[in-house]
Amino acid sequence: MSDGLSEAIEGLGLASPDPDVERQSQVLEVLLKNLPDEVKATLADRLFGIIDQKAPQSPVPTASDRQASLKLWSSDAQRSILRWIDLSDSTTADHAMLNAVGVSLERWTQLEPLAPLPESVAGFQRSLQLAMDRALMSDLSDNTPWKTTERLALARLLVRASDLFRQLDPSIRIDAVPTIAIPQLISQTDTLRGRCFRTQGTVGRIDQPSSMELADGRKLNYSVFWLRPEDLSDQPINVYVPEGVAAARELQVGDSLQVAGLIAKRRAYASKRGGEIAPVLIATGLLLDVAPEPQGSSLANNGQSLGISKELARLRNPMPWIPPVDRQIPLDLVERALSGHLGKIPFGSSKTNDVDSLARNPSVLASLATVLKFQNEIDTVVSGENSAMLALAPNPEQFQGQGLLGAWHGRVIEARTLRIDPNLMPGLGWKEVYALKLAPNLQVIAKDVPALWLSASELNQPICVQGLGLISQVQENQPEAGNRSVPQVVIASRVAWQSHQSATGQGSDQLATGLQPKLSPGWTALLQSHWDLASCDAIELLHGQSLSSKDTRPFYTLLAASNEPQSQETEARAYSVMEWIRRTESMKSTKSLVREQQRSVAERIDARVQIRRIQRVDVRNAQSQAWLGSNHYYQLDGLADIGPSRIEVKYGKDYEPIAYEREFPITLVATKLPAWLLSDPTTLISSSDLSQETIDLDSASSIAWTTKIRVDVSGYAYRIWRFRTPQVSAVTQDTGYQQAPMLVVDRWNLPQGPLGSDSLESDRASGPSNSWSIGSILTTLLGLLAIAWFAYRLYA
Numbered sequence: 001m002s003d004g005l006s007e008a009i010e011g012l013g014l015a016s017p018d019p020d021v022e023r024q025s026q027v028l029e030v031l032l033k034n035l036p037d038e039v040k041a042t043l044a045d046r047l048f049g050i051i052d053q054k055a056p057q058s059p060v061p062t063a064s065d066r067q068a069s070l071k072l073w074s075s076d077a078q079r080s081i082l083r084w085i086d087l088s089d090s091t092t093a094d095h096a097m098l099n100a101v102g103v104s105l106e107r108w109t110q111l112e113p114l115a116p117l118p119e120s121v122a123g124f125q126r127s128l129q130l131a132m133d134r135a136l137m138s139d140l141s142d143n144t145p146w147k148t149t150e151r152l153a154l155a156r157l158l159v160r161a162s163d164l165f166r167q168l169d170p171s172i173r174i175d176a177v178p179t180i181a182i183p184q185l186i187s188q189t190d191t192l193r194g195r196c197f198r199t200q201g202t203v204g205r206i207d208q209p210s211s212m213e214l215a216d217g218r219k220l221n222y223s224v225f226w227l228r229p230e231d232l233s234d235q236p237i238n239v240y241v242p243e244g245v246a247a248a249r250e251l252q253v254g255d256s257l258q259v260a261g262l263i264a265k266r267r268a269y270a271s272k273r274g275g276e277i278a279p280v281l282i283a284t285g286l287l288l289d290v291a292p293e294p295q296g297s298s299l300a301n302n303g304q305s306l307g308i309s310k311e312l313a314r315l316r317n318p319m320p321w322i323p324p325v326d327r328q329i330p331l332d333l334v335e336r337a338l339s340g341h342l343g344k345i346p347f348g349s350s351k352t353n354d355v356d357s358l359a360r361n362p363s364v365l366a367s368l369a370t371v372l373k374f375q376n377e378i379d380t381v382v383s384g385e386n387s388a389m390l391a392l393a394p395n396p397e398q399f400q401g402q403g404l405l406g407a408w409h410g411r412v413i414e415a416r417t418l419r420i421d422p423n424l425m426p427g428l429g430w431k432e433v434y435a436l437k438l439a440p441n442l443q444v445i446a447k448d449v450p451a452l453w454l455s456a457s458e459l460n461q462p463i464c465v466q467g468l469g470l471i472s473q474v475q476e477n478q479p480e481a482g483n484r485s486v487p488q489v490v491i492a493s494r495v496a497w498q499s500h501q502s503a504t505g506q507g508s509d510q511l512a513t514g515l516q517p518k519l520s521p522g523w524t525a526l527l528q529s530h531w532d533l534a535s536c537d538a539i540e541l542l543h544g545q546s547l548s549s550k551d552t553r554p555f556y557t558l559l560a561a562s563n564e565p566q567s568q569e570t571e572a573r574a575y576s577v578m579e580w581i582r583r584t585e586s587m588k589s590t591k592s593l594v595r596e597q598q599r600s601v602a603e604r605i606d607a608r609v610q611i612r613r614i615q616r617v618d619v620r621n622a623q624s625q626a627w628l629g630s631n632h633y634y635q636l637d638g639l640a641d642i643g644p645s646r647i648e649v650k651y652g653k654d655y656e657p658i659a660y661e662r663e664f665p666i667t668l669v670a671t672k673l674p675a676w677l678l679s680d681p682t683t684l685i686s687s688s689d690l691s692q693e694t695i696d697l698d699s700a701s702s703i704a705w706t707t708k709i710r711v712d713v714s715g716y717a718y719r720i721w722r723f724r725t726p727q728v729s730a731v732t733q734d735t736g737y738q739q740a741p742m743l744v745v746d747r748w749n750l751p752q753g754p755l756g757s758d759s760l761e762s763d764r765a766s767g768p769s770n771s772w773s774i775g776s777i778l779t780t781l782l783g784l785l786a787i788a789w790f791a792y793r794l795y796a
Contacts (some may be wrong), residue, residue, distance in 0.1 A: 012312060037071075038066070051214055084324050098379045133156065158282060161283060178197055193265070223323045230256075236278050316616075335465075378467065390405050449534075465490050541594070575605050607712070635667060636670075668713060719741075
């Protein structure tokens, strides 16, 4: 691929087709996080030639000041690189890459700002520019007006857009830019920021031109107009057009056009209706619907557009580089936090190891609160089946043992509630904690445990406990007493209801043997897939709420678990969509209580759905990608068949309820889609995309597309979630939300026969059969007789 096309792809997608450049840029992006303002300004000047205008009261740093700050940052970055090199395996490609980045960074820092760039560091500077472009996007914040801290990021976006315009027109057509749907533009601005997408609409308003003055006296001029999208969302888009970017003629209100632009932020502004939010695009290309073909257009240029589109689809959100796990920093943090409590725990002799008395000790409760606060840090320390002995000297008078951070797997055979005096820890307000017993004799003190364990008359379930293990001095000094790494009591930071999967990926054998109480087919399947069933209680209490950070881990891990092969027993009993909705409504009425009889989370669901829209959702967070096992998933919005039922959704006494008959909105999510669904002939990217040059574009090159296809699906119920839609907003004056069940799908089929009220599985099990029943034959005969009678009367 030529350098010009590589630069265009990097400008459009903020990712490089060169794997070496891309990987080095990811390392540098980690080093560029939380940069001081002076270093950020110095790097922007040296890499892009942009010097931001400072406030009058701020002293202007000299060239030597800038160079000194740059060298200071480089020294800190070098230390981080050396630490990563020490933590990495010397035989891996990452180890060699880190060494190369360290050497190139040192050489680049020592160069004079205006000195010619040696070929040996040219590739490094390209990686650094790409990393800096991504780092500047973190300065932009959503749902706010423009802020002074965003000036540098906006200036760079204006310059990038002007550069891309010269490449897009006419040598590379605007068709190379992937399309984006308005709901995704609104909801995923933070994850798509800085990348180029295309939308279509009508010019609704044109503002006065404006400019941004830089510190060197240059001005970045731009014009602003408001685009009314062609869909029914009534969501305006604020388009900034840099000087040099232009359409075939001057724009006028009412013009219909396509806009390719870099996503900047969701900007807050004032309107006649009050405060409003609009996404901001920095235009890289404008194409009027009535504009003729560009003069430079040719078959070769169309081929370039197709090649760039394919490359952008391939590079969308590559798996980010994650630094080697440094367990020492979180270990030191947890150790310091526990140092004031651990030594005061009365533990070590047989008389002081009683879990009931320990649970009512203030130092134990304080330790429990501490490990819950540092839950993520403990996750890091014990990841990969690691453990860490805390460097705390035993207290002969009270704590006669050692503290060990670790994870322990086994079977829980007993769960009890321990009432405690709230006055013991008045700042926490705890009234109870829970005691668990793991076979054969490991005691656990925890703050939260699954409700089913507490209500079960007989308990035998797999468990994984993370936290602080207490090992008595007696066991330390007597090897015959047992394994020194196995504590007698664990103060739990996390209690997971899941089967054990080792670091090598091997799971425990004979998982379902002797489990009590007996679990539903859906829960049993997820247990075999190593999903944490302890998440179900918390998810049940979130029905009717928007997705939030509380959903992150269970949602992504459930999506990953749905990829595991399922047995036939999984489909033995599945709920219909209407049954699912009734159970969730009953659960919502209990407020903070979980009723076992009304559970729905993680149960198997069968549904017949008419899919209306498909969108690919990109996942940028490294931890979320690790849980998901991918960098994207698919969301499908449609209408689920609810049979003859009718659902009325009330939005308060001042508004008429919205009624749904026979169909109700549903959201499907999956990490993979069947090929026949993606290639469905009713699937359209947009009406403007059906040109001869773009008809063969891979559907994955677009971010969202519409379709009309009816499918039978099976999967795991997640929960009822809420989101804004134009229809509900119009009825409720922007105060109401659409609510819909969200289903994690693992099976897709074309419809086969009528949809049963309980399950589709009975239809599938019977296979192809004669659909003519006695009832349908009689109905047909009656219809024919009626037609004949009307025909006779008409003739008479």
